[in-house]
Structure formats: structure tokens, C-alpha cells
Amino acid sequence: MQIQSLSIQNFRNLQPLRLHFSPQLNIIYGDNAAGKTSILESLFILGHGRSFRTSRHSKLIHHEQDSFTLYGELNAYNVLHRLGIQRFRNNDVKMRLDQEPLTKLSDLVALAPIQVLAPEHYELLTKGPSGRRKLLDWGVFHVEHSFLKRWQSCHRLILQRNKLLKTSRNYQELSVWDQQLVPLSEQVSHYRQQYIDLLTPLFKQIAGKFLPEVKLSLAFYQGWQGNDLAALLKEQYNKDKRLGYTQSTIQKADIKIMSGKKLAADYLSRGQQKLVTTALKLAQLSLAQQRGQQYPVFLLDDIGAELDEKHQRMLLDFLAQQPENQQIFITCVHLDPLKSLLNRYNNAKLFHVEHGAVTAIEASK
Ligand SMILES: Nc1ncnc2c1ncn2[C@@H]1O[C@H](COP(=O)(O)OP(=O)(O)OP(=O)(O)O)[C@@H](O)[C@H]1O
Numbered sequence: 001m002q003i004q005s006l007s008i009q010n011f012r013n014l015q016p017l018r019l020h021f022s023p024q025l026n027i028i029y030g031d032n033a034a035g036k037t038s039i040l041e042s043l044f045i046l047g048h049g050r051s052f053r054t055s056r057h058s059k060l061i062h063h064e065q066d067s068f069t070l071y072g073e074l075n076a077y078n079v080l081h082r083l084g085i086q087r088f089r090n091n092d093v094k095m096r097l098d099q100e101p102l103t104k105l106s107d108l109v110a111l112a113p114i115q116v117l118a119p120e121h122y123e124l125l126t127k128g129p130s131g132r133r134k135l136l137d138w139g140v141f142h143v144e145h146s147f148l149k150r151w152q153s154c155h156r157l158i159l160q161r162n163k164l165l166k167t168s169r170n171y172q173e174l175s176v177w178d179q180q181l182v183p184l185s186e187q188v189s190h191y192r193q194q195y196i197d198l199l200t201p202l203f204k205q206i207a208g209k210f211l212p213e214v215k216l217s218l219a220f221y222q223g224w225q226g227n228d229l230a231a232l233l234k235e236q237y238n239k240d241k242r243l244g245y246t247q248s249t250i251q252k253a254d255i256k257i258m259s260g261k262k263l264a265a266d267y268l269s270r271g272q273q274k275l276v277t278t279a280l281k282l283a284q285l286s287l288a289q290q291r292g293q294q295y296p297v298f299l300l301d302d303i304g305a306e307l308d309e310k311h312q313r314m315l316l317d318f319l320a321q322q323p324e325n326q327q328i329f330i331t332c333v334h335l336d337p338l339k340s341l342l343n344r345y346n347n348a349k350l351f352h353v354e355h356g357a358v359t360a361i362e363a364s365k
């Protein structure tokens with residue numbers, strides 16, 4: 001997938017603008033607080049309907065305005081789609097795809113795979129499992145669209161089960177729910193496990209380049225121990241009832257990132273952790289490419305942050321070897337380290353951001 005152009009109105013500090021992008025490499029540079037991340041954020045919204053920096057949509061709207069509007073032209077499977085998103089302060093949203101109202105966010109996510117790596121994600125290893133689970137589920141969904149329906153049904157059933165737990169007098173009253181919940185949970189787990197199995201060799205390969213000194217691997221935790229979820233739910237009924245929620249569910253799943261036999265998060269430096277997260281996201285990109293899925297657009301915010309020169313070069317070398325049609329957006333404060341990457345592309349585009357205004361610069365060599 002490629003984003004061909006984007007119009008932005010009343011978004012963060014950005015002045016109204018319309019940008020035409022390269023189908024391959026786009027570099028956005030400028031001083032701190034110029035508006036670089038805001039541009040990536042608006043691109044991300046085209047594929048997710050939300051920001052990667054905040055869950056409060058009102059923060060995205062320019063201080064003095066009532067709504068923001070994004071209008072993107074997307075090339076998906078060689079078909080041009082026109083996507084409009086308008087978000088209001090009262091949280092209303094209007095989305096239109098090719099002149100038709102778009103009501104299901106999952107249709108948007110399926111159409112426009114967009115992956116982001118930003119300083120917000122460098123704590124992926126040390127924070128709780130929800131970020132890792134999101135990363136996993138995003139990948140699984142793009143491999144297997146039917147995953148979402150099962151995932152949603154599972155979540156609905158867990159919610160109902162938790163409600164029922166409070167009023168129930170014995171396990172029998174819950175067993176009908178569990179007869180539905182168990183096979184669905186197992187399916188969701190199966191998809192997740194399959195995805196980890198596909199991702200692992202690519203992750204090891206990329207992580208091996210960036211961090212040859214550490215032996216990294218991925219382990220999947222499905223959210224409960226053992227293979228008999230039905231027995232576990234029955235066995236844990238009394239404790240679940242006391243707690244007021246179900247302990248063993250797909251909502252507890254996690255990707256454990258291991259360094260040998262230990263959790264990588266406990267031992268790696270911040271820079272190493274950033275490289276692991278980078279390897280994980282690049283592995284997802286490689287997997288999509290390998291499987292002939294739509295190539296996710298890759299957004300890389302603040303490429304220089306926390307990496308020494310050697311590791312930044314490794315990352316740039318990796319990006320320079322991406323296949324044609326892999327669209328990449330990079331933001332940076334200092335352009336110099338990126339010049340060699342720019343030189344490897346004939347059609348790269350360069351944008352300078354200053355106080356919310358964007359100028360397209362001729363990418364001269
Ligand atoms: N809703 C808003 N309305 C107006 N301005 C905003 C809004 N939200 C954020 N800003 C301002 O937008 C500016 C640009 O922020 P952004 O994070 O895009 O900068 P940046 O170029 O990525 O900077 P850095 O290099 O420090 O990461 C900041 O000065 C911020 O205070």
C-alpha cells in the first residue's frame with residue numbers, strides 16, 4: 001500500500017497543507033516542535049482511525065478549531081482509493097471511502113496497513129503486555145482477516161462471563177458460556193501462535209544483524225497455562241468469582257522476548273531495547289512482503305533518537321535494501337546521516353517542516 005497524497009486541515013500545529021509523496025522514501029526534517037511527528041501521526045490515522053501518541057482525539061485538533069480533516073489518496077492493490085476522515089471535539093467522526101460513508105474501522109485497517117516505530121514504542125519490552133499484544137494482533141489481522149471476528153466474539157463472551165460471575169451461585173451456571181468461549185479462545189490462540197511461528201525466523205535474522213551479541217527469541221504466552229482451558233475455567237471458578245473477572249483468557253496473552261533463557265527486558269540497555277523493538281517491527285514488515293500481502297507503509301519517527309552512529313547506519317542499510325513499492329516515511333532533526341540513504345533512491349522526497357508549514361525540497365544529490 002502507498003499513500004500518494006495527503007491533505008491536512010486543523011491538525012495539531014500544522015498549517016493547512018497538501019503533500020504528494022514518493023511511493024518509496026519520504027524524509028521529513030525540521031527542528032524540535034516543528035510538526036514532524038504530527039505529520040506521521042496524521043498518516044497513521046489514515047490506517048488506524050486513531051493516533052499512536054494519544055487515545056484522546058481532541059488533542060489532535062488544532063487548539064482554536066472544532067474538528068480536523070484528513071484526506072488521503074491511497075494506492076491499495078493498484079487501485080486508487082480516496083479516504084476522508086473528520087473528527088470533532090465531541091468525539092464524532094465522519095469517514096468516507098471513495099465517496100461512500102465508512103462505518104467499520106476494521107475495513108479501514110484492512111485496506112491500509114500502516115506500521116509505526118516511534119520513541120513511544122521503545123518501552124515496548126519493559127511495559128505491560130498490552131503493547132506487545134497489540135503489535136501481535138495487528139500482524140495476525142493482516143495475515144488472517146477472519147481473526148478479528150473471532151477476537152471480538154471472544155471479548156464479548158468474556159465480558160458477559162465476568163458479569164455473570166458476580167451473580168452466579170455455582171459453576172454450572174457458567175458452563176454454557178464456556179462451551180462457546182473455549183473453542184473461540186483456542187482459535188484466537190492458534191492464529192496468534194501461527195503468526196509468532198512465522199515471525200520468529202525473520203525476527204532472529206534481523207535482530208542477529210542489529211544485536212549479534214545477544215541471542216534473542218520469541219515465546220508466545222497464550223494467556224493461560226496448559227492445554228485444557230475448559231478444565232482450567234472450571235477449576236478457577238471460585239477464585240474468578242472472588243476476583244470478579246476471568247483470569248485465564250486471551251486478554252492476558254503476551255509475546256515474551258527472550259535473551260537466552262531470560263526476559264530480554266531485564267538485561268538489555270535502552271539502546272538495545274530500541275533495536276529489539278525495531279527488529280520486531282521490521283520483521284513484521286518483512287513477513288508481509290514475503291507472504292505477498294500488501295506492504296505496510298512504514299513510519300519511522302525520530303530515527304536518530306537513542307542510537308549510536310554504528311547502529312543508526314545498520315538501520316539505514318536495512319532500509320536501503322527494501323523492495324520497490326515499500327513506502328517509508330522517516331522524520332529526523334539532522335538530515336546529514338540520511339544523505340547516503342537518500343542517494344540510493346531515484347524518487348525519494350524530502351520535506352522541510354518549520355512552525356507547522358511544510359515545504360517540499362528537491363532531493364538533490
Ligand atoms: N492540538 C494542537 N494544536 C496546536 N498545536 C499543537 C497541538 N498539539 C500539539 N501542538 C504543538 O505542535 C508542535 C509540533 O509537535 P510535534 O510533536 O509534531 O513536533 P516535532 O517536529 O515532532 O518535534 P520533535 O523534534 O521535538 O519531536 C508542538 O509545539 C506542540 O506543542
Ligand SMILES: [Mg+2]
Nearest residue numbers: 036037038302
Ligand atoms: Mg517528534
